[in-house]
Amino acid sequence: MNQVSRRSIVRGITGAAALGALSVAGAATATAAPSKSTLKVLVLNAWHGGKQIAGGVGMIADIIKESGATLVFIPEANETTPSIVAKLNAQGLSFQYRITGDNAIISAYPIGEATSLPYMAKAVVTVGSVEIAAYAAHLQYRWYATYLPRAYGPGSPSGEFSQYGWNKIPSGPVTDAAAVHRVNEASGRPQVIAQFIADAAKERDLGRAVILGGDFNEPSTLDWTHRTAQLFDHNGVVLRWGSTQALEDAGYVDAYRRQHPNPVTHPGFTWPASNPNSPVSVLTWAPEADERDRIDYVFHHPDSRLKLTDAHVVGPRATIVRNQRVVEPGKDEFLLADAPWPTDHKGVLASYTVRR
Numbered sequence: 001m002n003q004v005s006r007r008s009i010v011r012g013i014t015g016a017a018a019l020g021a022l023s024v025a026g027a028a029t030a031t032a033a034p035s036k037s038t039l040k041v042l043v044l045n046a047w048h049g050g051k052q053i054a055g056g057v058g059m060i061a062d063i064i065k066e067s068g069a070t071l072v073f074i075p076e077a078n079e080t081t082p083s084i085v086a087k088l089n090a091q092g093l094s095f096q097y098r099i100t101g102d103n104a105i106i107s108a109y110p111i112g113e114a115t116s117l118p119y120m121a122k123a124v125v126t127v128g129s130v131e132i133a134a135y136a137a138h139l140q141y142r143w144y145a146t147y148l149p150r151a152y153g154p155g156s157p158s159g160e161f162s163q164y165g166w167n168k169i170p171s172g173p174v175t176d177a178a179a180v181h182r183v184n185e186a187s188g189r190p191q192v193i194a195q196f197i198a199d200a201a202k203e204r205d206l207g208r209a210v211i212l213g214g215d216f217n218e219p220s221t222l223d224w225t226h227r228t229a230q231l232f233d234h235n236g237v238v239l240r241w242g243s244t245q246a247l248e249d250a251g252y253v254d255a256y257r258r259q260h261p262n263p264v265t266h267p268g269f270t271w272p273a274s275n276p277n278s279p280v281s282v283l284t285w286a287p288e289a290d291e292r293d294r295i296d297y298v299f300h301h302p303d304s305r306l307k308l309t310d311a312h313v314v315g316p317r318a319t320i321v322r323n324q325r326v327v328e329p330g331k332d333e334f335l336l337a338d339a340p341w342p343t344d345h346k347g348v349l350a351s352y353t354v355r356r
Helices: 003-011 056-067 078-089 145-150 177-186 189-205 242-249 255-259
Strands: 022-025 038-043 071-075 096-100 103-107 111-117 120-127 130-138 209-215 296-300 306-314 318-321 324-327 347-354
Touching: 038 056, 038 209, 038 296, 056 078, 056 347, 071 209, 078 096, 078 103, 096 111, 096 120, 103 111, 103 120, 103 130, 111 189, 120 189, 130 189, 145 177, 177 189, 177 242, 189 209, 189 242, 255 296, 255 306, 255 347, 296 306, 296 347
Parallel strands: 038 071, 071 130, 130 209
Antiparallel strands: 022 096, 038 347, 071 103, 096 103, 111 120, 120 130, 209 296, 306 347, 318 324
16 A cells, blocks of 8 residues: 555544544443542554554553553544443443544543534543543644655645655755744644634633643654754754644643653654554655654643643554664653554553642
8 A cells, every 4th residue: 555545544634524523421330430639641542443453442442451541532533432441341440431533532530511623522521629621632644744854745735845745855854944844834733732722721711720632743842952953863953843832832731741851862752653563564654764753742731730740651662763663772661561552653641640
């Protein structure tokens, strides 16, 4: 299967899909109530709901259980979320879920009202007496501007560099930061985040804490710095990536980077994961480059009731670099590194103490 069609199959999402119908299911009867003071937030792109790997749906349920996650954001949830939750609850747990488009929110805590935003699912989760506005995101996958410094097309259907699709750029890396920025802006991702920031401000006015997590399909402004300019095929590019920069400017905290501030020693890459059950050709879309990036996140707005205590990468330590499976040499800690893996992403788990 060619590069373009593979990417469409794996990550296909449109605004219309993200604005899809809302699905709701209640939790099974609990046998053991979750902690009233601990919230563990897991982001895991499910790779078409876990259907790309045999047994993937069960693997996702196992990852949720074994990680201890109590609030889960699943991009590419598709129709398998009910099965994931059913498998969890059949083991004596008690989870509820909401789905909008291809984003799911799964919670061990009560979920109240739920609505949809472009490219996001939103639900109010109550932890003890604290209401949390929880947002699960899966942003536009095209105009993937992080490929330009790696000498690959960004998959733009129109505009600059669209003639290259996802293919290699014959003239080499695009190192003009202004050009990379323009392509990233054309994706609409920063505009979606601006809408989130406005909506979340209303939730905060209602006295709710705010947590956002998901697959942004965009790197972090905290990762493409002068310290990393000559690493990971950044090819000298230092960039304030629009979506994460907007969140930082609005005061949001990147959980992983707050706990691990050095992007050289703790890059925290979530893409790509070297899934041993898939051929490398399916897992890499820039086979002659180092395409590793941290594109899956958990963010929160500072709130006296939320205390971030830890953050980890979840999943295999192995990744793909220049069409080869390699083991990450950095100091990142990987939870469930040896667990059967259902997806082409790694997850991120952020732990909070909720002060009621």
